[in-house]
Amino acid sequence: MDNTQFKKIKKTLFKKERLVFDHLNKNQKAGVFKFNEQYKQFLNQSKTERKAALQIIQAAKAKGFVDIDTLTTNQSSHIKKVYKVFQGRCVALAVIGKEPLISGANLIASHLDSPRLDLKQNPVYEDLSMGLMKTHYYGGIRKYHWLALPLALHGTIITSDNKTIDITIGDHPDDPVFTVTDLLPHLAGKIQADKKISDVFQGEKLNLISGSIPLGNDKEKDRFKLGVLNLLYEKYGLTEEDFISAEIEAVPAEKARDVGFDRSMIGSYGQDDRVCVYTSLEALLDTPSPHKTAIALFFDKEEIGSEGNSGAKSSFLEDLMSDLLFINGQDTGNRSLRKALINSSCLSADVNAAMDPDFKEVHEAMNAAKLGFGVCMTKFTGVAGKSGSSDASAEFVGKIRQIFNTNKIIWQTGELGKIDQGGGGTVAKFLAKFGMNVLDCGPALLSMHSPFEISSKADVYMTFLGYKAFYADNGK
Ligand code: MN
Numbered sequence: 364m365d366n367t368q369f370k371k372i373k374k375t376l377f378k379k380e381r382l383v384f385d386h387l388n389k390n391q392k393a394g395v396f397k398f399n400e401q402y403k404q405f406l407n408q409s410k411t412e413r414k415a416a417l418q419i420i421q422a423a424k425a426k427g428f429v430d431i432d433t434l435t436t437n438q439s440s441h442i443k444k445v446y447k448v449f450q451g452r453c454v455a456l457a458v459i460g461k462e463p464l465i466s467g468a469n470l471i472a473s474h475l476d477s478p479r480l481d482l483k484q485n486p487v488y489e490d491l492s493m494g495l496m497k498t499h500y501y502g503g504i505r506k507y508h509w510l511a512l513p514l515a516l517h518g519t520i521i522t523s524d525n526k527t528i529d530i531t532i533g534d535h536p537d538d539p540v541f542t543v544t545d546l547l548p549h550l551a552g553k554i555q556a557d558k559k560i561s562d563v564f565q566g567e568k569l570n571l572i573s574g575s576i577p578l579g580n581d582k583e584k585d586r587f588k589l590g591v592l593n594l595l596y597e598k599y600g601l602t603e604e605d606f607i608s609a610e611i612e613a614v615p616a617e618k619a620r621d622v623g624f625d626r627s628m629i630g631s632y633g634q635d636d637r638v639c640v641y642t643s644l645e646a647l648l649d650t651p652s653p654h655k656t657a658i659a660l661f662f663d664k665e666e667i668g669s670e671g672n673s674g675a676k677s678s679f680l681e682d683l684m685s686d687l688l689f690i691n692g693q694d695t696g697n698r699s700l701r702k703a704l705i706n707s708s709c710l711s712a713d714v715n716a717a718m719d720p721d722f723k724e725v726h727e728a729m730n731a732a733k734l735g736f737g738v739c740m741t742k743f744t745g746v747a748g749k750s751g752s753s754d755a756s757a758e759f760v761g762k763i764r765q766i767f768n769t770n771k772i773i774w775q776t777g778e779l780g781k782i783d784q785g786g787g788g789t790v791a792k793f794l795a796k797f798g799m800n801v802l803d804c805g806p807a808l809l810s811m812h813s814p815f816e817i818s819s820k821a822d823v824y825m826t827f828l829g830y831k832a833f834y835a836d837n838g839k
């Protein structure tokens with residue numbers, strides 16, 4: 364066999380790994396950067412699940428979407444674009460397709476919530492002439508990431524007279540911020556050096572520095588705590604008891620930034636999973652008349668197991684589907700709802716871990732996602748032998764692969780880490796229980812679950828194009 368023949372066979376047989384930036388012309392490259400400017404804006408305005416939900420609703424309304432819960436007759440089939448909100452933090456958008464819903468929808472499901480520090484229900488106290496606030500972390504964090512970092516507070520408080528008060532402090536450059544202190548290296552040796560990381564960084568030590576000017580004179584007790592509470596009362600009318608019925612989140616105050624000399628990456632808090640939120644939102648808004656009904660689902664509570672009435676384990680999707688059947692004058696019986704669900708196809712839109720040049724050892728290089736190599740299909744997630752994963756079928760992965768190849772989407776596949784290294788899950792299995800096909804699909808990130816997660820702008824754009832191609836599919 365001569366060398367030319369060898370090369371030809373190799374070219375035919377081997378799978379091609381494609382770096383997105385190698386395959387973009389000048390115009391496409393400009394398109395990538397333009398798209399990501401808007402994505403950064405979205406990240407900056409979506410620091411919490413509630414804020415992200417608001418952004419989605421605003422964008423949908425601007426494009427003529429109608430609140431499905433305001434449609435009270437079954438004669439609304441002329442309305443093609445609808446949205447549904449549950450408790451201000453679980454959202455769905457739908458564009459009614461040409462085919463009846465009973466033949467299934469094309470769904471993309473992402474999550475709005477990100478790991479963070481929530482204020483406890485009795486948060487305010489004082490210690491050593493300072494006002495402080497206790498937090499309880501939400502989701503999988505590495506606790507040391509949250510030390511010595513400027514933090515903003517975003518929250519919703521229900522007062523005793525049932526008023527809703529929204530607060531945002533620390534987002535504007537002129538705002539004050541809050542912070543969790545860290546130990547100086549000079550004194551850290553003895554108490555930290557030989558300890559396990561879980562002993563060194565403890566959840567009960569994630570307390571926010573919140574003030575240091577007391578109220579009243581030095582004869583009084585609790586005057587630093589009162590100093591903090593008094594400011595909150597003057598500005599928002601809040602009392603200590605109001606924290607009981609409040610959700611106040613401490614999140615990184617920094618805005619999304621370009622990373623690298625070439626500005627090819629984005630560094631930001633909350634890209635898991637707002638990168639999939641934004642790309643699926645834009646894909647849906649760019650899908651005016653699909654064959655199958657196109658639905659974007661934005662869930663809450665994924666980071667704590669998709670629990671609760673706003674998570675993917677809730678009945679939100681069934682409720683939406685029966686609403687969609689109803690407004691289109693179709694049968695809303697249980698059988699029709701089941702068929703609409705089982706005939707649907709779903710991309711579970713979530714991030715994967717990109718192989719890290721400094722921590723290659725936790726990945727298996729042949730099957731790890733890499734930054735810049737396009738949208739990543741993740742056939743299974745889970746831990747210890749795929750446990751807890753929904754594991755997409757060969758048929759469905761094949762179908763998505765065909766859609767992507769036909770539409771020139773640059774894609775890759777990836778596992779979350781080496782076998783038995785750890786693992787994780789997504790909303791996939793909570794949608795698969797309806798019988799629909801589900802595949803995890805989204806960009807890969809570096810420093811996932813940190814306050815500064817890194818994405819490749821090229822991957823973000825490919826994810827958007829991939830989702831759009833999926834929505835446009837006729838299901839044949
Ligand atoms: Mn996620």
Ligand code: MN
Binds near residue numbers: 635666812
């Ligand atoms: Mn996550």
